[in-house]
Amino acid sequence: MSALAVLRALRSEGGTVSLDGGNLRLRAPAPLPPALVSAVRAEKPGLIRLLSGHADALDRLDDFEERAAILEFGGHLSRSEAERKAWDDIFGNSHDVFP
Template sequence: MADAAEIISRIRDRGANVAIDAGKLTIVDSHKLPAGSIAFIRANARAIADYLDREAAFEERAAILEYDGGLPRPMAEDFARLLLASAPRGVTPADWTWFCGKAAEIVERRAA
């Protein structure tokens, strides 16, 4: 399976883009891509769409933390990554929730 982040990076490096529009993966400026790209993108559409969804969730969470929470952007991005991460193997959901809560307390103190 191809790496969706790498696929998207290559698409964007060539001046094209992919986006989710009305629940459908669309390719913007597809004429800028080399032959065979469209078929490759379609074959990996589910992975690309999932990545774009995660990317959008991250950007939204980081923006909320930055603008509503008053955090500097780098801190907002770090905390957004933590909040969107899954608990490491061997860590119970209760422990992960506690850990994220403690991290939130630290972030709130630093932002104040």
């Protein structure tokens, strides 16, 4: 699972993630599924890189999703290419999330 997929999954569960020093802080209205917690642990370095540059990453995620959809359908791009371009538009540095 990528850092982007983890952010999407956290948001779908009503959760948030923030950076506190070198630690990730998860918050959710109910316990998160163990698989999601494991995915957060596995993607910790990517999430830290992302949150270090964009503390408001979860807030920007909706803008990213909308931009990607516009590029995919209006620009006739593949979903992966649309997401790369949208990430660059909203966050910059797509190589941080899209290897």
